[in-house]
Amino acid sequence: MSKVLIIEDDFSVGEMMSIYLNEEGYEVKKAETGRLAERYFHDFEPDVIVLDIMLPDANGMDLCTTFRNSSSTIPILMVSAKSEVSDKVRGLQTGADDYLGKPFSMRELAARIQALLRRSQAAAVPSSAPKPAKPEQAIQLDIAKRCLFVHEQAIETTFSEFEIMKLFWQNQGRVYSREELLNRVRGFDSYVTERAIDVHIANLRKKIESDPKEPKYIKTVWGVGYKFLMA
Incomplete structure (x- = not known):
C-alpha cells in the first residue's frame, strides 16, 4: 500500500x-x-x-x-x-x-x-544494478531501468529530467525547440511553461557536464532550442 x-x-x-x-x-x-x-x-x-x-x-x-x-x-x-x-x-x-x-x-x-x-x-534502480554496457563512454542511459550513468556512476534525476534526457539520447544531434520538449515531456494540456524547460536543462547540465557553463553534451542552439551530442 x-x-x-x-x-x-x-x-x-x-x-x-x-x-x-x-x-x-x-x-x-x-x-x-x-x-x-x-x-x-x-x-x-x-x-x-x-x-x-x-x-x-x-x-x-x-x-x-x-x-x-x-x-x-x-x-x-x-x-x-x-x-x-x-x-x-x-x-x-x-x-x-x-x-x-x-x-x-x-x-x-x-x-x-x-x-x-x-x-x-x-x-527505482536496485543498488546491485549492473554497470552500463559501454563504460568507456562518459554518459550512458539505461532506458529500461530509467537510470542515467555519468562516468559509471548512477545519477538521480526527476521524472521530467529523465524524459528529456531519453528524448535527447534516442535522437542525438536533432534540435528540439522548447515547445517540442514541453509537449513531449508534459503533454499538450500541461500548465508547464517553456521557462520550466530551461530549468530542467540547467539541472541536467549540472548533473552531466563537467562545466555546466561550457556544456559539451547539451548544446544551446540560439534562437531555436537545444540538442544533445556525445562529445
Whole structure:
C-alpha cells in the first residue's frame, strides 16, 4: 500500500483528500502545519507528498526545498490556489514534480498521484544494478531501468529530467525547440511553461557536464532550442 502525506492547512480540504485517497487504497497521513509535516516526512516515510503552498507556520516553497534536499526521488505534488505562471515555475524550480491548481477534482488528484507513483516506481534502480554496457563512454542511459550513468556512476534525476534526457539520447544531434520538449515531456494540456524547460536543462547540465557553463553534451542552439551530442 502506497503512503501519501497530505500537507494542507484547510481542514475540510485536507479531510476530503484524505477520505478519498483512503477509499482509493492509499495509506494517508495529514499534516496542517509545516512542523508536523517535517515530523511525518521522517516518521511516516511517505511514497508521495501532496503539498499546499500556504501554511500557517511555513512557506510551502521552502518546505518543498527541504524535502527535496533530503530526497531527490520522492514525488512531490504541489497544490495551490495561486495560478500565476511565476508561482508554477517557482514550484518546479524548488523541486516539485507536478503542480495542481485549486479548485481541483478528487479524481484528478488521484490520477496525478497515481502517475507520479508509477513513474517513481519505474525509476527505482536496485543498488546491485549492473554497470552500463559501454563504460568507456562518459554518459550512458539505461532506458529500461530509467537510470542515467555519468562516468559509471548512477545519477538521480526527476521524472521530467529523465524524459528529456531519453528524448535527447534516442535522437542525438536533432534540435528540439522548447515547445517540442514541453509537449513531449508534459503533454499538450500541461500548465508547464517553456521557462520550466530551461530549468530542467540547467539541472541536467549540472548533473552531466563537467562545466555546466561550457556544456559539451547539451548544446544551446540560439534562437531555436537545444540538442544533445556525445562529445
